[in-house]
Amino acid sequence: MTAAPFSQAVEAVAGGDEPGLHALLQAHPGLIHERAAFAHRATLLHYVAANGVEVQRSPKNSPAIARILLEAGAEVDAAAEVYGTRAYDTTLCLTVTSVHAYLAGVQANLVDVVVDYGAKLDGVADDGAPLGCALLFGYREAAERLVLRGARVDNLIYAAGLGRTDVVRHMLATGTGTDGILRRTDDRAGRFSFPVAREADAREVALIVAAMHGRLSTVRALLDGGVDVNAMPYCRQSALHYAAYTGRAKVVEELLARGADRSVADMQMHQTPAQWARELGNSAIADRLGVNR
Numbered sequence: 001m002t003a004a005p006f007s008q009a010v011e012a013v014a015g016g017d018e019p020g021l022h023a024l025l026q027a028h029p030g031l032i033h034e035r036a037a038f039a040h041r042a043t044l045l046h047y048v049a050a051n052g053v054e055v056q057r058s059p060k061n062s063p064a065i066a067r068i069l070l071e072a073g074a075e076v077d078a079a080a081e082v083y084g085t086r087a088y089d090t091t092l093c094l095t096v097t098s099v100h101a102y103l104a105g106v107q108a109n110l111v112d113v114v115v116d117y118g119a120k121l122d123g124v125a126d127d128g129a130p131l132g133c134a135l136l137f138g139y140r141e142a143a144e145r146l147v148l149r150g151a152r153v154d155n156l157i158y159a160a161g162l163g164r165t166d167v168v169r170h171m172l173a174t175g176t177g178t179d180g181i182l183r184r185t186d187d188r189a190g191r192f193s194f195p196v197a198r199e200a201d202a203r204e205v206a207l208i209v210a211a212m213h214g215r216l217s218t219v220r221a222l223l224d225g226g227v228d229v230n231a232m233p234y235c236r237q238s239a240l241h242y243a244a245y246t247g248r249a250k251v252v253e254e255l256l257a258r259g260a261d262r263s264v265a266d267m268q269m270h271q272t273p274a275q276w277a278r279e280l281g282n283s284a285i286a287d288r289l290g291v292n293r
Contacts, residue, residue: 006034006044013047016059018068025072032072040082045074048110049094050101052082058104063113066091070117077124088129088194092119096134096142097194108145121151127182128152129194135161136194138246140213155181157196160206160222163215168206172225178202189234190268200233207231211239211255214248219255229258235268244277244285252285262289 003011005028012021025031035041042053048066050056059065070076079086082094092114101107115121123129131151134143135158143161153159156177159167171177181202182195189197196205207227210218219239223229232238240260243251252273256262265272271279274289 005031006036009044010036010047010055013044013065013069014050014055014057014059016061016065018061018064021065021068025068029072032069032074035080040080042080042082043074043078045069045076045078045091046080046082046089046094049091049098051094051098052080052089056100058098058100058106060104060106062101062104062106063109066110066113067117070113076114076117076119079124087123087125087127088133090119090124092121092130093123093133096130096139096146097137097192102139102142107139108141111142111145111149115149121146121149128154128158129182131158132182132196133194135209135213136196137192138212138242143213155179156202156206157181157209160215160218161209161213163210163213163218165215165217165221168210168218169221169225172203172221191235191237191266197234201231203227204231204233207239208233208237208242211248211251212242212246214243214246214251216248216250216254219251223254223258229255229260230264232264232266235266236264237266237268238264238273240264240273240289241266241276244273244282244289245280247277247280247282247285249285249288252288 005024009024009031035043040053047053048062050058077090080089082089095101095110101110131143131146156171183198184195207222230238240255262273274286277286
């Protein structure tokens with residue numbers, strides 16, 4: 001039995017079949033606005049992000065696939081129902097939080113493509129969501145590409161994650177940069193999630209994000225500015241957990257020198273920083289931390 005045109009187009013997107021996708025769109029132009037029958041109601045463009053849909057593959061030519069869809073009239077900022085947060089379920093936000101796009105090495109280039117076609121850099125609600133998503137999910141290159149294209153860096157957490165140490169020092173000294181931060185309205189903040197946990201101290205989250213992205217001088221500035229090295233703004237997760245997980249060896253050493261507690265187990269994964277490190281194969285860091293291997 002021949003698959004329906006939309007399903008064929010999804011396979012063409014996920015498989016990087018440019019001629020096949022062109023042919024399907026020419027034969028069925030309405031496909032560009034059609035939505036999947038699944039609960040996520042994704043358009044074909046959402047499948048390029050390979051995040052939260054039933055087919056998650058990122059071919060090396062994903063940027064070219066995205067251009068084909070956008071040239072055919074895909075709505076660049078259309079919202080899906082992928083994670084129940086429509087303002088963040090756009091192709092741009094889904095792309096900057098996609099492990100498949102990251103592993104395929106196409107994440108930053110996909111950012112360029114959708115921005116070229118008018119995606120709102122600061123989010124459909126003009127609230128900075130794309131940059132926040134990239135930073136809090138740990139995707140450094142995607143975050144840097146967003147800023148290169150013009151995304152705002154208007155709070156302490158974003159400045160810390162991008163390594164803007166002078167800006168962070170100024171914000172700490174003046175008590176600025178903590179207003180207008182997007183906050184969750186529920187208690188579901190976790191290891192990698194956005195928006196920021198609703199009760200979390202912004203300075204403590206800034207330390208975690210700086211550690212996650214390996215911003216050593218910014219980590220030092222935050223610690224020098226009075227942020228507790230063992231701060232755990234949510235789920236008993238510390239900067240040491242995140243630096244260990246993402247393999248930031250120099251940050252790990254700085255945190256240890258400042259008195260970071262390597263024995264704390266978080267409340268979500270129930271693991272120490274050493275166990276977080278080992279999860280991604282950062283064996284040298286795990287051995288250095290040496291607790292609950």
